[in-house]
Amino acid sequence: xxxxxxxxxxxxxxxxxxxxxxxxxxxxxxxxxxxxxxxxxxxxxxxxxxxxxxxxxxxxxxxxxxxxxxxxxxxxxxxxxxxxxxxxxxxxxxxxxxxxxxxxxxxxxxxxxxxxxxxxxxxxxxxxxxxxxxxxxxxxxxxxxxxxxxxxxxxxxxxxxxxxxxxxxxxxxxxxxxxxxxxxxxxxxxxxxxxxxxxxxxxxxxxxxxxxxxxxxxxxxxxxxxxxxxxxxxxxxxxxxxxxxxxxxxxxxxxxxxxxxxxxxxxxxxxxxxxxxxxxxxxxxxxxxxxxxxxxxxxxxxxxxxxxxxxxxxxxxxxxxxxxxxxxxxxxxxxxxxxxxxxxxxxxxxxxxxx
Amino acid sequence: xxxxxxxxxxxxxxxxxxxxxxxxxxxxxxxxxxxxxxxxxxxxxxxxxxxxxxxxxxxxxxxxxxxxxxxxxxxxxxxxxxxxxxxxxxxxxxxxxxxxxxxxxxxxxxxxxxxxxxxxxxxxxxxxxxxxxxxxxxxxxxxxxxxxxxxxxxxxxxxxxxxxxxxxxxxxxxxxxxxxxxxxxxxxxxxxxxxxxxxxxxxxxxxxxxxxxxxxxxxxxxxxxxxxxxxxxxxxxxxxxxxxxxxxxxxxxxxxxxxxxxxxxxxxxxxxxxxxxxxxxxxxxxxxxxxxxxxxxxxxxxxxxxxxxxxxxxxxxxxxxxxxxxxxxxxxxxxxxxxxx
Numbered sequence: 254x255x256x257x258x259x260x261x262x263x264x265x266x267x268x269x270x271x272x273x274x275x276x277x278x279x280x281x282x283x284x285x286x287x288x289x290x291x292x293x294x295x296x297x298x299x300x301x302x303x304x305x306x307x308x309x310x311x312x313x314x315x316x317x318x319x320x321x322x323x324x325x326x327x328x329x330x331x332x333x334x335x336x337x338x339x340x341x342x343x344x345x346x347x348x349x350x351x352x353x354x355x356x357x358x359x360x361x362x363x364x365x366x367x368x369x370x371x372x373x374x375x376x377x378x379x380x381x382x383x384x385x386x387x388x389x390x391x392x393x394x395x396x397x398x399x400x401x402x403x404x405x406x407x408x409x410x411x412x413x414x415x416x417x418x419x420x421x422x423x424x425x426x427x428x429x430x431x432x433x434x435x436x437x438x439x440x441x442x443x444x445x446x447x448x449x450x451x452x453x454x455x456x457x458x459x460x461x462x463x464x465x466x467x468x469x470x471x472x473x474x475x476x477x478x479x480x481x482x483x484x485x486x487x488x489x490x491x492x493x494x495x496x497x498x499x500x501x502x503x504x505x506x507x508x509x510x511x512x513x514x515x516x517x518x519x520x521x522x523x524x525x526x527x528x529x530x531x532x533x534x535x536x537x538x539x540x541x542x543x544x545x546x547x548x549x550x551x552x553x554x555x556x557x558x559x560x561x562x563x564x565x566x567x568x569x570x571x572x573x574x575x576x577x578x579x580x581x582x583x584x585x586x587x588x589x590x591x592x593x594x595x596x597x598x599x600x601x602x603x604x605x606x607x608x
Numbered sequence: 609x610x611x612x613x614x615x616x617x618x619x620x621x622x623x624x625x626x627x628x629x630x631x632x633x634x635x636x637x638x639x640x641x642x643x644x645x646x647x648x649x650x651x652x653x654x655x656x657x658x659x660x661x662x663x664x665x666x667x668x669x670x671x672x673x674x675x676x677x678x679x680x681x682x683x684x685x686x687x688x689x690x691x692x693x694x695x696x697x698x699x700x701x702x703x704x705x706x707x708x709x710x711x712x713x714x715x716x717x718x719x720x721x722x723x724x725x726x727x728x729x730x731x732x733x734x735x736x737x738x739x740x741x742x743x744x745x746x747x748x749x750x751x752x753x754x755x756x757x758x759x760x761x762x763x764x765x766x767x768x769x770x771x772x773x774x775x776x777x778x779x780x781x782x783x784x785x786x787x788x789x790x791x792x793x794x795x796x797x798x799x800x801x802x803x804x805x806x807x808x809x810x811x812x813x814x815x816x817x818x819x820x821x822x823x824x825x826x827x828x829x830x831x832x833x834x835x836x837x838x839x840x841x842x843x844x845x846x847x848x849x850x851x852x853x854x855x856x857x858x859x860x861x862x863x864x865x866x867x868x869x870x871x872x873x874x875x876x877x878x879x880x881x882x883x884x885x886x887x888x889x890x891x892x893x894x895x896x897x898x899x900x901x902x903x904x905x906x907x908x909x910x911x912x913x914x915x916x917x918x919x920x921x922x923x924x925x926x927x928x929x930x931x932x933x934x935x936x937x938x939x940x941x942x943x944x945x946x947x948x949x
Contacts, residue, residue: 330746435619435626436626439623439626439627439629439630440630442623442626442925442928442929443627443921443924443925444883444884444928445887446887446890446891447886447887447890447905447920447924447925448921450905450917450921451631451909451917451920451921452634453909454908454910454912454914454917455634455914456634456637527750534752535753535754538754538891539890539891539894539906539909539910540910541909554754554755554758561758562761562762562765562766563762563766568766569767575755575758575762578755579752579755579758579759582750582752582755583750583751583752583755584750585750586750586751586752587747587749587750590750591746
């Protein structure tokens with residue numbers, strides 16, 4: 254784990270201070286110039302504090318000279334990925350300030366009237382409204398929170414299940430291994446989206462059901478990956494040495510085997526953060542995802558789906574209903590992909606330079 | 609080779625059995641009323657759901673229910689699909705040829721263009737072709753296929769009117785349904801050519817172009833990346849240097865010595881690609897209103913047409929497993945090292 258160790262004995266270098274100062278100045282300038290912004294900020298002090306904490310954390314990570322940050326900075330693509338995801342994190346923490354909720358449940362997108370056709374961007378609705386007048390900007394901002402929730406929940410569940418079953422199968426081998434692998438075979442016999450469609454159809458609508466469905470689809474990949482790594486690691490001399498010194502199974506698994514086989518697992522988890530959101534958006538797009546009116550990127554596109562062809566003579570009149578939510582999904586997935594690539598290059602020197 | 613294929617074949621029924629258990633376990637989340645619809649083979653039977661529950665023992669213990677359900681499946685009775693207004697087995701028979709045809713037409717350009725671009729990138733490493741293909745592959749990886757599909761629909765149907773959604777134009781559809789048109793393979797483009805009707809062939813292709821364009825671009829990125837890294841690996845090998853040293857033309861070295869060996873991982877990937885396409889058609893067919901199995905499955909899921917969704921899921925699983933098996937056999941046939949393991 255030496256790669257991830259941060260030398261704490263060094264203090265925050267002076268480089269970070271100007272960056273933080275500039276951020277603080279910009280924020281202060283915006284607040285003092287616009288009374289509307291000031292009102293929003295004042296009414297939500299906790300969210301603003303959260304935002305400041307996040308900014309400080311990001312800047313600190315970037316400027317404390319850890320090995321991880323140093324390697325991340327070497328590749329422009331990695332920097333791009335880090336920036337994209339950092340921006341999404343900021344939007345998610347600032348959601349109540351950027352798009353103040355009007356109803357009790359902030360995840361329900363507000364809508365004005367029930368006019369069936371989408372309306373173009375205008376004052377009050379900077380990115381336009383979908384069919385039935387749901388505000389696209391609000392949906393995107395709060396959809397960021399939804400996406401992080403879905404991605405974190407699903408990745409946490411599927412990595413945990415994959416970690417337990419994969420390490421047990423790989424370490425003990427034999428019949429147990431055979432059983433676990435055959436079970437993964439069954440789950441991998443479905444294309445991910447198809448199994449997710451079947452599960453959500455049976456479990457019913459709702460974001461929680463979507464998360465369960467995607468977790469069910471996701472864990473076998475982790476189990477197989479970890480098992481494969483462990484199979485090669487457990488024959489190494491240091492595992493043998495630990496056993497010879499009387500280490501118990503649990504101790505060997507957690508102290509010696511897993512730390513040495515976990516890197517590919519972490520890389521796939523980073524990629525998966527994007528993939529999960531993509532699948533969730535696809536399910537919502539098909540009408541199998543969150544409840545109607547819930548802030549969710551896939552649903553935002555689904556809401557104007559029947560208007561997509563525009564009107565005769567003007568096929569692109571409703572472009573904003575696809576382009577804005579579509580770009581956001583694209584950037585989110587791209588960001589995690591680039592970050593996953595960066596982690597792979599950093600954590601696994603064997604794969605360096607292959608794409 | 610025989611032992612390898614034999615082991616794979618033994619696993620096939622194990623996986624098939626597991627898939628039925630998985631689906632049955634999912635079905636237990638439903639009420640007996642909803643599950644009874646799995647046994648309905650005719651819409652008129654919906655009036656007597658109670659008697660169906662009793663007749664099929666849906667109030668009995670789980671393992672007996674599972675056994676009864678398996679027996680029904682063995683008789684080809686997957687229930688009645690209200691979305692398609694026909695029996696599930698008939699619906700699969702009606703929709704799957706359309707999807708298969710679509711998948712074949714997607715597969716060919718993905719393999720051809722993907723191999724070409726991947727080889728090009730590896731041979732011209734760190735030059736324009738390489739940077740272009742990498743940029744292309746990276747930017748496509750985040751592209752949601754349904755967003756891209758909607759954009760294709762907007763551009764090529766809404767604006768240019770080149771690739772309309774659906775299966776056939778009205779006049780072609782009338783002709784296909786008439787007695788003059790004979791069905792041989794159920795793959796429409798093939799049948800059209802066998803009937804000597806080139807215009808129907810072209811019309812069918814025109815309607816398939818939208819979904820093809822959508823998924824080809826999205827699924828090709830992975831193939832380009834794998835071909836490139838596999839080619840780079842092979843180009844470093846001693847036998848490639850030997851081939852160059854003995855004075856072979858560079859094109860012969862690349863096509864005969866390097867690419868043939870670089871193709872091995874690509875074959876494994878092609879089964880992954882097939883699985884990806886089967887998932888992707890759900891979205892592409894829905895967007896382009898193409899009457900394939902994916903659109904039917906998605907519609908059935910939205911309308912809670914449980915028999916259709918389970919039948920759809922199990923059928924896709926079967927096709928996926930067979931596709932993977934074919935890839936494994938092909939892999940073993942191409943690479944002798946696999947057979948020994």
